[in-house]
Amino acid sequence: MNGEPVEIGGAGPGDAVDYWGGSRLAPGATLVGARPSRARVWRNRRSTFLIVLAVFLTLVPVVLILVQITTKGLSAMNLGFLTKSLPFSDTATGGGFLNGLIGTGIMVGLATVVSVPLGILGAIYLVEYGKKNWLATLIRFFADVMTGVPSIFVGVFVYTALVIKFGYGAVMGAAALALIMMPIIVRSSEEMLKLVPLELKDGSYALGAAKWQTVTKVILPSAAPGITTGVMLAVARAAGETAPLILTALGSIQLVTKLTGSPISSLTLLIFNGAQQPYAASIARAWAGALELLVLVLIFTIVARLFASRSRLTK
Amino acid sequence: MVYSTTRSALPAFRSQGFSFVTGANWDTNAGIYQILPFIYGTVVTSIIALIVAVPMSIGVALFLTEYAPKRIRTPIEYAVDLLAAVPSVVYGLWGVFVVLPYFLRPIEDFLSKYLGFIPIFNGPSTGVSYFAAGIILSIMITPIITSITREVFKTVPSADRHAAYALGATRWEMIKEAVLPRSRGGIIGATMLGLGRALGETIVVALMIGSSTLINPSIFKPGGSIAGVIANEWNEATGLQTHALIGAGVVLFVMTIVINMMARGIVWRFNRE
Amino acid sequence: MNPDTSPGNAPVFAVKGLDVHYGSSLALKGVTMDIRPRRITAIIGPSGCGKSTLIRCFNRMNELIPGATVSGEILYHGENIYAQGVDPVMVRRRIGMVFQRPNPFPKSIYDNVAFGAKINGYKGDIDELVERSLRQAALWDEVKNQLKKSALDLSGGQQQRLCIARAIAVQPDAILMDEPASALDPLATVRIEDLMQDLKKDYSIIIVTHNMQQAARVSDETAFLYTEVDEATSARWGILVEFGETSQIFTKPSDKRTEDYVSGRFG
Numbered sequence: 001m002n003g004e005p006v007e008i009g010g011a012g013p014g015d016a017v018d019y020w021g022g023s024r025l026a027p028g029a030t031l032v033g034a035r036p037s038r039a040r041v042w043r044n045r046r047s048t049f050l051i052v053l054a055v056f057l058t059l060v061p062v063v064l065i066l067v068q069i070t071t072k073g074l075s076a077m078n079l080g081f082l083t084k085s086l087p088f089s090d091t092a093t094g095g096g097f098l099n100g101l102i103g104t105g106i107m108v109g110l111a112t113v114v115s116v117p118l119g120i121l122g123a124i125y126l127v128e129y130g131k132k133n134w135l136a137t138l139i140r141f142f143a144d145v146m147t148g149v150p151s152i153f154v155g156v157f158v159y160t161a162l163v164i165k166f167g168y169g170a171v172m173g174a175a176a177l178a179l180i181m182m183p184i185i186v187r188s189s190e191e192m193l194k195l196v197p198l199e200l201k202d203g204s205y206a207l208g209a210a211k212w213q214t215v216t217k218v219i220l221p222s223a224a225p226g227i228t229t230g231v232m233l234a235v236a237r238a239a240g241e242t243a244p245l246i247l248t249a250l251g252s253i254q255l256v257t258k259l260t261g262s263p264i265s266s267l268t269l270l271i272f273n274g275a276q277q278p279y280a281a282s283i284a285r286a287w288a289g290a291l292e293l294l295v296l297v298l299i300f301t302i303v304a305r306l307f308a309s310r311s312r313l314t315k
Numbered sequence: 316m317v318y319s320t321t322r323s324a325l326p327a328f329r330s331q332g333f334s335f336v337t338g339a340n341w342d343t344n345a346g347i348y349q350i351l352p353f354i355y356g357t358v359v360t361s362i363i364a365l366i367v368a369v370p371m372s373i374g375v376a377l378f379l380t381e382y383a384p385k386r387i388r389t390p391i392e393y394a395v396d397l398l399a400a401v402p403s404v405v406y407g408l409w410g411v412f413v414v415l416p417y418f419l420r421p422i423e424d425f426l427s428k429y430l431g432f433i434p435i436f437n438g439p440s441t442g443v444s445y446f447a448a449g450i451i452l453s454i455m456i457t458p459i460i461t462s463i464t465r466e467v468f469k470t471v472p473s474a475d476r477h478a479a480y481a482l483g484a485t486r487w488e489m490i491k492e493a494v495l496p497r498s499r500g501g502i503i504g505a506t507m508l509g510l511g512r513a514l515g516e517t518i519v520v521a522l523m524i525g526s527s528t529l530i531n532p533s534i535f536k537p538g539g540s541i542a543g544v545i546a547n548e549w550n551e552a553t554g555l556q557t558h559a560l561i562g563a564g565v566v567l568f569v570m571t572i573v574i575n576m577m578a579r580g581i582v583w584r585f586n587r588e
Numbered sequence: 589m590n591p592d593t594s595p596g597n598a599p600v601f602a603v604k605g606l607d608v609h610y611g612s613s614l615a616l617k618g619v620t621m622d623i624r625p626r627r628i629t630a631i632i633g634p635s636g637c638g639k640s641t642l643i644r645c646f647n648r649m650n651e652l653i654p655g656a657t658v659s660g661e662i663l664y665h666g667e668n669i670y671a672q673g674v675d676p677v678m679v680r681r682r683i684g685m686v687f688q689r690p691n692p693f694p695k696s697i698y699d700n701v702a703f704g705a706k707i708n709g710y711k712g713d714i715d716e717l718v719e720r721s722l723r724q725a726a727l728w729d730e731v732k733n734q735l736k737k738s739a740l741d742l743s744g745g746q747q748q749r750l751c752i753a754r755a756i757a758v759q760p761d762a763i764l765m766d767e768p769a770s771a772l773d774p775l776a777t778v779r780i781e782d783l784m785q786d787l788k789k790d791y792s793i794i795i796v797t798h799n800m801q802q803a804a805r806v807s808d809e810t811a812f813l814y815t816e817v818d819e820a821t822s823a824r825w826g827i828l829v830e831f832g833e834t835s836q837i838f839t840k841p842s843d844k845r846t847e848d849y850v851s852g853r854f855g
Contacts (some may be wrong), residue, residue: 079501
C-alpha cells in the first residue's frame with residue numbers, strides 16, 4: 001500500500017518553526033480567545049455585511065412601491081373613480097377608470113374560461129396519459145417555450161392572426177391573455193398533479209375504478225387547492241398585462257361591452273396612457289388606477305397563497 | 316406563430332432588405348425603417364439590469380439559504396414574491412413619477428459630473444434614459460433570478476457544507492468553497508432567464524427610456540427599445556410602418572427564444588451532474 | 589511528528605455530564621467519560637441511541653443543526669471547548685472529522701487536501717504537505733500522478749481516504765470518524781481499518797460504528813450507548829451505559845444491556 005516507510009516528520013506544534021501562522025496552537029496556549037486570522041474574520045464579516053445590504057436594497061422598493069401607490073392613489077381616489085368612466089377631456093378632473101375595469105374584467109374573464117379547462121386538461125394528459133408520445137412532447141414544448149415569449153410578441157401574433165381579419169376587440173385581447181395564461185396553468189397544474197401520491201391512485205385503481213373516474217374523483221380533488229393557486233396566479237398575471245392588449249384591444253375612451261368589432265380598454269391600458277400625459281388630472285387618475293389594479297392583483301395573489309397553504313400536497 | 320407573424324412582416328423586410336436590422340435610421344416620414352437603435356436599446360437596458368440584479372439576487376439567495384433563520388426567511392420570501400407580482404405598468408408609473416425625479420436623476424447628475432469623461436456616462440441627464448429603464452428592470456427581474464438561484468443552492472448537499480466547517484472554515488469560506496463552485500452552472504442559467512425576461516419587458520422600458528430613435532452612446536440619454544417602440548408607435552402606425560413594427564417584434568422573439576433555449580440548456584445540463 | 593501535545597497519558601478529552609437537546613427534546617443525557625490519547629475509542633450502540641450526536645459534540649458540529657443545545661463540559665486538554673469565548677472555528681481546526689459518506693469537494697485531489705492549508709494561511713510548502721498527508725492516508729501511490737484530477741472521479745474507498753488525508757493535512761490532534769466505512773465495500777473497509785491502526789500512532793481517534801465486529805477489531809476502548817425511555821411521555825434519549833477496554837466490554841461486560849448487545853441479542 002505504501003511502498004516505502006512513511007516519513008512522518010516535518011513541522012508540528014512542538015517544533016521551532018511554525019508554518020501555520022499561529023493558528024496551530026502551541027502547547028500551553030488556550031482555546032479561549034483563539035481566533036482565526038484577522039483577514040479571515042474581516043472577510044467573513046464583510047461578506048455578511050454585503051449580503052445583508054443586498055437584501056435590504058431589494059426590500060426597499062417593495063416598501064416604497066406599496067407606500068407610494070397607496071398614498072398617491074388614495075389622494076386621487078374617490079367613489080366616483082370606481083364607478084365612472086373617463087371624462088371627455090384629458091385635462092378635466094374627476095371621472096374614473098370604470099371602462100377600464102369592465103374591459104379588464106371581460107377580457108380576463110374570457111381568457112380564464114378558455115385557458116383554465118384547456119390548461120388543466122393538458123396537464124392531466126401530460127401526467128396521467130401520454131408519457132412519451134408526440135402529443136405530450138408537443139404540449140410540454142409549447143408550454144416551455146411560451147413562458148419565455150415576451151408578452152408583446154403574443155400581441156403581435158394575435159394581431160396578425162385575428163385582428164387583421166376581424167378588427168380590434170375584447171375577444172382578441174382575451175385570446176392574447178389566454179395564450180399567456182395557458183402555459184402557466186399547464187405548468188403549475190402539472191407540478192401539482194405529479195405530487196399526488198402513488199398510493200392514492202393505486203388505492204383507487206385497486207377498487208376497480210377506471211382511469212377517468214380516478215382522475216375526476218381522486219386525483220383532481222386532492223390536487224385542487226394547488227391547482228387553484230396556479231390558476232389565481234395566472235389570473236393575477238393576466239390582469240396586469242398591458243403590452244399585448246395594445247395590439248389587440250387597442251384601448252378606447254368609451255365604456256364598451258361588446259365582445260368584438262370595437263376596441264376596448266383595460267385598466268392597464270388606461271394607466272399606461274395616463275402615465276404618458278402631462279396633465280395633472282390625468283396623472284392623478286393614473287395613480288388611482290394603479291392603486292385599484294394593485295389591490296386587485298394583490299388580492300388574487302394573497303388568496304392564491306392561502307390556497308397553497310391549504311393544499312396537503314408537499315414535495 | 317412564427318409563420319403568421321413573419322408573413323405579416325414580409326413587406327417590411329422586403330422593402331428594407333438587410334438594413335432592417337443593421338441600419339440605424341428610423342424615419343416614419345421618409346418611410347425608412349431600420350431597427351438597430353432599438354436592438355441596441357433593448358440590449359443595453361437589459362445589460363444594465365443584469366449588472367445590478369445579479370449580485371443582488373445572489374446575495375438575497377445566499378441570505379435565504381445560508382443565513383436566515385426560518386422566522387426571517389418567510390417574510391422576506393413573501394416580499395420578494397410581491398416584487399414579482401406587481402404589474403409592469405405599475406412599475407412604470409412609479410418609475411416615471413417617483414424613482415426618476417427623486418432617485419435616478421440625482422444619481423445620473425452625480426455620475427455624469429464626475430465620470431462624464433467616459434462616453435457612457437456622458438451627461439447631462441435628461442430624465443428618461445437607458446439607465447433609468449435598466450434600474451427599474453433590475454428590480455423586476457430580481458425575483459426570478461433569486462428564486463432559481465435559491466433552488467440551485469438548496470441542491471448543494473449539506474455534507475459538503477459540513478466538510479468545510481469540519482476543517483475549520485468560517486461561514487464565508489464555506490460558501491465560497493463548497494456552495495458557489497457547485498452552483499456556477501445554475502447561476503448562469505438563472506441569469507440568462509432573467510435576461511430573457513428583461514429583453515421582453517415592454518411597458519417599463521417604453522415609459523422610462525424615452526422615445527428617441529437614435530443610438531446614444533451615453534446611458535444617461537434617452538433611447539428606444541424594440542418592445543417600447545412597438546408599444547409607443549402602434550396606435551398611429553399604418554401600412555408599412557405597421558409591418559415594420561411587426562418585423563421588429565419578430566426579431567425580438569427570435570432573440571428571446573435563443574436566450575431562453577440556451578438558458579434551459581445550461582440549467583438542464585447543470586442538473587444532470 | 590507528534591501532534592498530540594498531552595503529556596503522558598492524560599486524557600485528550602474529558603466529557604463531564606454532557607446533555608444534548610434538539611429544541612425541547614432530550615437526545616443525550618449525562619455522558620461522562622475520558623478519551624485517552626493515541627488510542628482508538630469506539631462508540632457503539634443500537635441505531636438512534638445518539639452515537640452521531642455524541643461524536644459531533646467533540647468538534648462542536650452539533651451547533652450547525654438549528655435548535656441544538658449542549659450543556660455540560662467537554663474538556664480538551666483540560667480546557668472546556670464549550671466555554672465562553674471559545675470560537676468553534678478554532679475548535680474544528682484542531683479536531684478533524686471524517687463523515688459517513690465520503691464528501692470531497694468538487695475540486696481536484698490536490699485542492700481538496702490543500703484546502704485547510706489555504707484557508708489557514710499555511711506558510712510552508714503546500715506541495716510537501718499534500719504529499720505527506722496523502723502518504724499517511726495510504727493514497728499517495730495511487731494518485732501521485734493525477735493530483736489535478738477531480739476528486740469525484742475516485743472510487744468510494746479512495747474518496748474516503750482522500751477525506752482522511754484532507755482532515756490530517758491541517759495537523760489536528762484528534763480525528764473523529766462517524767461510521768467511516770459503512771458506505772464502502774468490504775475491501776475498502778479493510779484498508780480504512782488498517783489505516784486507522786497506522787494513524788493511531790500519532791492521532792487520537794474516536795470512531796462511531798454500528799458494526800460490532802469492526803469495533804472489536806479496531807478499537808482499544810469502547811463506549812456502549814443505549815436508549816432510555818420515559819414510559820410516561822415516551823420520550824427517548826441516549827445514555828452511556830458502559831465504557832472500558834474493548835476486550836473487557838466484549839468478553840466480560842458488567843452491564844446486562846451491554847452483554848445483550850454484544851452477543852447480538854438485539855441492535
